[in-house]
Amino acid sequence: MKILVINYRFFISGGPERYMFNLIELLESKGHEVIPFSVKHEKNKSSCYSDFFLSSVGTGKEIYASEYRRGVIKYFFKIISRYFYSFEAKKKLNALINKKHPDIIYILNYKALISPSIIDVAKKFNIPVVHRLSDFGKICANNVLYDYNKNEICEKCITGTKLNGIVNKCVNQSFANSMMRVFANYAEKLINVNKKVDAFVITSQFSLRKFKEGSMPIDKMHHIPTFFPENKLIISNEVSNKHALYFGRVDYDKGVHVAIEAFKNINSDLYIIGKASDNSYLNYLKELICSNNLENIHLLGEKTFDELCKYLSTCMFVVVPSLWYDNLPNSVLEAYAYHKPVIASATGSLKMMVENKKTGLLFRRNDPADLRSKVLELLVDEIATKELGNNAYKKLLNEYGSDQHYNKLINLFESLLKN
Template identity: 35%
Template sequence: MFKMKILFINNYYYVRGGSEKVFFDEIEILKKHNHDVTPFSRHYIKNTYSEYQKYFPSNLDYEGVNLLKKIVAAQNLIYSLEAKKKLFELLKSIKPDLIHAHNIYGRLTCSIIDAAKEKKLPVVMTLHDYKLVCPSYLMLCKGVPCERCKGRNFYNCFFRRCHKNNLVGSFIYSIEAYFNLILKKYEWISFFICPSNFSKKKHLEAGIPEEKLIRIPNFIESEKYKPNYEYKDYILYVGRLSKEKGVLTLLRSIKHIDVKLKIVGDGPMRNECERYIEENKITNVEILGYKTGKDLEVLYKNSLFVVIPSEWYENAPMVILEAFAYGKPIIASSIGGIPEMVINEKTGLLYPPGDDNDLKDKICYLLNNPHLIKNMGKFARELVEKKYNAELHYKKLISVYKKSLER
């Protein structure tokens, strides 16, 4: 049996979002096929335990520090010598065949690619967002999809304050982007894995060679999810409460519909959402906060369907695969990689992003046609079993690894 020693690298070693879920799930399926997988991350209090955590570089803490420390921290955001040094120590200990990097920007930084290059280790990298195209990684400016930096015009991030409307933060992100571009930090990477065709297209348009871009969709181990084609009296939103996620659009659409909405998640817009609910006297919405494990499972399984109202270029949301695995259809905005996953009128319904009236119509349509909820849910479950299963993902992943070793 073909067996490899693979080093998996990510800024965080705990499930912080969809990208970390992919990170941990890939580690699991590789271990099931008897590959040796070692993690490398920064230290965080929430991290999962690892016998290799002694090699992890220290946490970067920017809160409540003086100006000098903030300047040092900014330098570490762009290029971390500590991460490089720690990685050298780990490489000497485990001697891997290959590195698979996930999110490394702004924490571990491209210093880890330099370490791999010096050791002549091939690197494969999964593109969970658009950081190579857009310094602030979302391709979003003032809440609207933006492609101004796509021609490597990264100065737009600074002048438009794209990072949280913060001038200093946006300046650092712009400098980081130019630093990596001018010094060709990503050239050592053998292949970039794109979870969606949309991501592949945007990175190709940004100048990354087509032969280095490989689409491998995310996956889900559907056997761990028991579908439920029955439901209670509510629809569900699962995700971050932030502007680009379109939560206010969802609230505007739901306020005159006779159905409950349960919102699972937290984020910077929670207070604004709660204020909107109160000011508009909306009584059919409940914000539950962050949920995991059995609590989240029950919410999924008892829902009518799931709504994804995103207004940014979503890549390949794991929420879609989770909902499908539980046998739930989805109403989603037609943006980014979402239309590749949600088959309109088969596994759910699509609507133009930001159009709360059309979203309202789509919600009412499913509520008035309950047989479609069950039929779409069954088709969605079949889809994840056939197209998004772990074995298919594993074969594609190993194929990329082998190509990397042969280069």
């Protein structure tokens, strides 16, 4: 089968891209031909199809929206086209399809950097389109169902009008950015994007429920959890010292400050790995650490996956203190692959991924004191902690294996091709 995979990044910047490269490797190992379509960027991995990639929106160095804002005037018209309808994307994808004649198109992320015009190209060639939803961008202006102004979960765009995203300045706390994101969602509705997509892949039952509440077409929804490749599994659980690890986005909705607060007066180190999309939040964390003389907290910044694995292999457990409805984060699966239990917020899909007192511990969301008690619980009982880690590894094998994911995804593809 020839499978055209579309994503707005062709380098690892987070969980969705790690999934993409793992999936490409898995599909190719099963004999399928994978054709990538993306946007040019200086960090992109090498591809023989890069000539078909779209030009970058900015300089080709930006990753997060805050970085694009610096050149918003210079790149204004290109930004507008990528939000609403890009003829460049349409032309480039048309050329790629004419050359490779794919059987099916699997879309990961396209918003703001590619545009929904690609779906019209697929329909022109009568190619089935499957769209994997890894965030809540279809039903929420800022993608995460979280109000950064009030720092709380927000479902106003589900229970009320999408215009709440503009009124509350939900995107980067900017009226203009929020208006563009909301109007782009309305434009997608106007050109029937959801009707043109043949199937949606949803990674968790929790997210499936939220999309249903947000009036997404439930008959097109297919629950297919992500996976962790078996060739990257770790056989044993070796802990060299009693430290904890957080890795992922370093942003407010990820609750990194909650973890820092929890580690006050704890005789154990917390290592924090990841890139901040907002420097003001990063500065806030540095000030929090400095003002409280927290020498046991280490902000390490961005690391390669190989570098991250060194910390994963030696930590005692992983902390996932998310404030938003975290949507099946890869960090939990990667922790499980290293036989590490996870202490996670009892919110969103995390309540399903982390089985309390079996594969880790759950704590009350946004409650540093409760998190601290759970950290101490694992630190004082190494034998029980190791047992939780072994259970976590078994859960990964049973529920998030490559074969389970591959069979469900290919069955979906084949059913669409038959129809």
